[in-house]
Amino acid sequence: xxxxxxLPLRADLRGATPYGAPMIDVPVRLNVNENAFDVPEVVVxxxxxxxxxxxxxxxxYPDREFAQLRERLAGYLTGVLAAEGSEQTISPAMVWAAxxxxxxxxxxxxxxxxPGRTALGFVPSYSMHPLVAQASGASFIAVERDAGFGIxxxxxxxxxxxxxxxxxxLCTPNNPTGNSTPLEVVxxxxxxxxxxxxxxxxxxxxxxxxxxxxxxxLPGRERLVVSRTMSKAFAFAGARVxxxxxxxxxVDALRLVRMPYHLSALxxxxxxxxxxxxxxxxxxxxxxxxxxxxxAAALEGLGFEVVDSDANFxxxxxxxxxxxxxxxxxxxxxxxxxxxxxGCLRVNAGTEEETTxxxxxxxxxxxxxxxTTQTTDRSAG
Ligand SMILES: *Cc1c(COP(=O)(O)O)cnc(C)c1O
Numbered sequence: 001x002x003x004x005x006x007l008p009l010r011a012d013l014r015g016a017t018p019y020g021a022p023m024i025d026v027p028v029r030l031n032v033n034e035n036a037f038d039v040p041e042v043v044v045x046x047x048x049x050x051x052x053x054x055x056x057x058x059x060x061y062p063d064r065e066f067a068q069l070r071e072r073l074a075g076y077l078t079g080v081l082a083a084e085g086s087e088q089t090i091s092p093a094m095v096w097a098a099x100x101x102x103x104x105x106x107x108x109x110x111x112x113x114x115p116g117r118t119a120l121g122f123v124p125s126y127s128m129h130p131l132v133a134q135a136s137g138a139s140f141i142a143v144e145r146d147a148g149f150g151i152x153x154x155x156x157x158x159x160x161x162x163x164x165x166x167x168x169x170l171c172t173p174n175n176p177t178g179n180s181t182p183l184e185v186v187x188x189x190x191x192x193x194x195x196x197x198x199x200x201x202x203x204x205x206x207x208x209x210x211x212x213x214x215x216x217x218l219p220g221r222e223r224l225v226v227s228r229t230m231s232k233a234f235a236f237a238g239a240r241v242x243x244x245x246x247x248x249x250x251v252d253a254l255r256l257v258r259m260p261y262h263l264s265a266l267x268x269x270x271x272x273x274x275x276x277x278x279x280x281x282x283x284x285x286x287x288x289x290x291x292x293x294x295x296a297a298a299l300e301g302l303g304f305e306v307v308d309s310d311a312n313f314x315x316x317x318x319x320x321x322x323x324x325x326x327x328x329x330x331x332x333x334x335x336x337x338x339x340x341x342x343g344c345l346r347v348n349a350g351t352e353e354e355t356t357x358x359x360x361x362x363x364x365x366x367x368x369x370x371x372t373t374q375t376t377d378r379s380a381g
Contacts, residue, residue: 012134019131024335028357030348031337033175033203033313035235036291037284037351039274046273054269062265069268070095072275073243077215077228080204086216093248094218097271098262101202101229101242105132108225108244110257112196113138113167120165122151124176124341126200129169141165149177149307149315153185157192166195173203173211176339176346178309180207186214190224196250199226205233205285206292207310215245222247232312234274234281241271288312292349298359302366313348315339320373325365332361 005014021032030036039047070092077090098104105128113119115137121129123142130140143159145151151170160168168189172181190197199214214226225246231237274281289312296306296314304316319325322345326338334357336347347358 012137012139016131016134019128021337022335024330026330026333026335028334028350028354030313030350030354030358031335031346032237033232033311033348034237035232035284035312036288036348036354037235039235040277040280040283043274043277043280046277047270050269050273051266054265058265060265061261062263062268064261066097066263066268067092069097069263069271069275072272073097074245076275076278077245080213081215084212084216088216088219090215090218090245091248094245094251095243096246096251096254097241097243098258099240099242099267100231101200101227101244102128102132103240103262104227104242104244105129105198105200106135107254107257108196108198108227109133109136109138109167111253117166118163119167119169120160120163121169121171122156122159124149124174124339125169125171126175126202127339129171129200133167138166145177149174149179151181151185153182153188156185157188160189160192164194168193168195168197169200170197170214171200171202172214173201173207173310175202175311176313176337176341177307177315178203178311178313179307180211180310183212183214183217186217186224190217190221193223195223197221197224199224201226202229202232203311204228205282206289206312208289211310218245218247222249225250230271230274233285234278235284236271236274236281239267239270239274241267241274285312287352288349291352291355295347295349295355295359299362302363313346315341315344315346317341317344319343319345320369325362325369328365328368329358329361332357332365334358334361 073095074090074092081088109132113133113136117138118141119133119138120141122145133140141163225244227244230241299306299316304318307315329336336345339346
């Protein structure tokens with residue numbers, strides 16, 4: 001069999017590992033931050049109608065500028081600002097969309113990163129940020145977050161000034177830790193940066209009251225871009241729709257690197273139908289936040305340290321053997337994520353039943369572990 005090493009692969013991709021969340025078929029899957037709720041029936045019907053309409057014209061290329069979708073997304077983002085009490089608006093010219101926000105990020109890195117350039121991120125954070133940077137040919141500089149996974153404005157600005165990257169990633173609420181970064185930090189990082197600043201707000205809709213979107217910082221900051229996705233809060237991961245807002249000139253730069261007609265007519269139709277039913281799709285968000293709180297409280301009750309989360313998942317620390325705990329949960333039919341942080345596992349808020357299944361399994365496993373250690377301690381003593 002041919003191995004990767006025998007192919008004339010780009011030198012900078014040698015030894016790299018692909019994104020690889022395990023796909024294991026168990027009853028309760030709480031590992032890739034999906035929305036636990038199925039798409040509501042009324043939305044399923046609306047998508048079906050729109051897709052049927054689009055299907056008759058599939059002999060033609062789709063609207064390359066996805067004008068209708070950009071208009072809907074601009075309206076949604078303007079609503080986000082209004083909910084924060086702002087009168088600012090996001091115009092369709094400020095909006096970009098692609099096949100998942102991963103592709104939005106790739107477009108940004110292709111335009112502003114690339115060979116010989118650098119991207120900087122505050123780790124631990126989303127594992128795709130370095131991969132997307134490297135895929136564009138840029139190298140990735142990892143700056144450590146503090147012990148509580150926070151980012152301090154002064155330290156972050158100093159790191160940016162020191163490394164002078166072409167692109168900075170800020171992820172808030174952050175994956176895999178769940179905590180948010182205050183807007184003062186975004187402002188400080190932007191002020192210190194010469195390059196592009198990406199604020200990845202994939203989980204913003206799950207955040208508590210005090211959260212403020214970086215959308216409000218866009219006016220006058222032409223190097224700032226806020227990326228979002230329909231994959232999480234909108235329960236639309238399978239459709240692959242991500243989007244971003246930035247200065248219209250920034251959006252023009254992305255047109256230089258995208259493949260023509262990158263958003264299929266079917267994707268555009270499905271996304272527009274979904275955005276016609278924003279309230280129905282977002283109806284599950286508060287229920288998931290309630291389950292996240294329930295999960296966090298129960299895990300703390302079991303003696304774990306839980307990072308304050310504004311997302312649809314929590315990171316908990318203090319597992320003696322996270323790998324064994326992960327396997328024990330899989331054996332009990334519950335899939336969570338080992339994100340590779342010492343003593344930590346990440347778990348998504350599920351439906352009430354899924355959350356109960358996880359909590360029941362983790363309680364039993366922790367109980368077994370304590371019993372084993374006590375027995376070992378006794379026999380050793
Ligand atoms: C899930 C996620 C995304 C989005 O992915 P899509 O490509 O839109 O499905 C982006 N950023 C972060 C931090 C994520 O966790």
